[in-house]
Amino acid sequence: MNEIVFKKVLCPNITMFKIKTPELVERAEAGQFVILRAYEESERIPMSIGGLDRENGLLTIVVMEVGKSSAEIVRMEVGEHFMDVVGPLGVPTHIEDFGGTCVVIGGGVGIPPIRPIAEALKDKGNKVVGIIGARSQDLLIFEEELGEICDDLIITTDDGSKGMKGFVTHALQKMIDDGENVKFVMAVGPVIMMKNIAKTTEPYGISTWVSLNPIMVDGTGMCGGCRVSVDGKSKFACVDGPDFDGHKVDFDELMQRQAMYKDQEKVAYDDYLHKCKIGLDRS
Numbered sequence: 001m002n003e004i005v006f007k008k009v010l011c012p013n014i015t016m017f018k019i020k021t022p023e024l025v026e027r028a029e030a031g032q033f034v035i036l037r038a039y040e041e042s043e044r045i046p047m048s049i050g051g052l053d054r055e056n057g058l059l060t061i062v063v064m065e066v067g068k069s070s071a072e073i074v075r076m077e078v079g080e081h082f083m084d085v086v087g088p089l090g091v092p093t094h095i096e097d098f099g100g101t102c103v104v105i106g107g108g109v110g111i112p113p114i115r116p117i118a119e120a121l122k123d124k125g126n127k128v129v130g131i132i133g134a135r136s137q138d139l140l141i142f143e144e145e146l147g148e149i150c151d152d153l154i155i156t157t158d159d160g161s162k163g164m165k166g167f168v169t170h171a172l173q174k175m176i177d178d179g180e181n182v183k184f185v186m187a188v189g190p191v192i193m194m195k196n197i198a199k200t201t202e203p204y205g206i207s208t209w210v211s212l213n214p215i216m217v218d219g220t221g222m223c224g225g226c227r228v229s230v231d232g233k234s235k236f237a238c239v240d241g242p243d244f245d246g247h248k249v250d251f252d253e254l255m256q257r258q259a260m261y262k263d264q265e266k267v268a269y270d271d272y273l274h275k276c277k278i279g280l281d282r283s
């Protein structure tokens with residue numbers, strides 16, 4: 001259970017794992033997430049579902065090393081077992097035949113989770129266009145995987161090293177300006193990206209959903225750690241989300257809450273890297 005059967009470094013700092021967890025994979029749906037712990041003493045961290053191989057019972061997760069917990073995970077190897085993988089958690093993405101073009105947008109490690117969503121939208125008969133963005137070509141991930149599913153895949157890079165130069169919002173605005181009949185947008189990625197996508201679609205009244213990634217602890221609606229404000233009301237991303245109407249989310253508050261423990265996170269990460277260096281911890 002929870003054994004790593006495949007590991008691949010996709011680009012500097014971003015690693016993909018396939019984990020054997022058949023019961024979870026059987027029940028999981030696009031848009032949900034899991035909470036996992038590398039070792040007994042590790043922190044519990046939420047992770048989006050990046051792929052579901054139901055035939056083989058494999059869950060795909062994609063991890064970016066940004067702190068102690070993610071650093072521990074990316075150092076795990078094939079054959080090791082996660083202490084626990086809890087899920088599926090959260091409400092699945094609402095999928096229907098939207099009667100027009102659906103655009104799935106991913107940035108950074110938000111790109112893998114849009115793959116199961118794109119698949120589910122295709123299964124319902126929608127035309128699906130993917131837009132993925134990164135700072136530069138060497139940081140782009142899941143291009144092939146999304147290219148296989150989407151009717152069209154648009155790539156943007158900040159530096160113009162691949163695809164359209166600029167941000168995912170520029171590609172979306174161009175689609176709208178070109179007269180594409182966009183009926184539904186789903187975005188997963190950095191909060192600032194999701195905020196700007198919601199801003200782009202709002203004047204056109206295009207249904208726009210975002211997958212929020214606030215700090216989580218228990219993942220059951222008990223601790224309050226993942227509180228977000230949506231339409232002026234408090235919601236818990238772990239049980240009410242993670243998907244919310246992007247036109248109603250208070251993104252600025254979310255950004256403030258995400259930065260709350262930055263100093264403590266940096267201390268823990270530096271300490272972990274130091275221990276790795278002197279051989280007291282995993283390296």
Ligand code: FES
Pocket residue numbers: 215216217218219220221222223224225226227236237238239
């Ligand atoms: S993670 Fe505790 S309430 Fe959502």
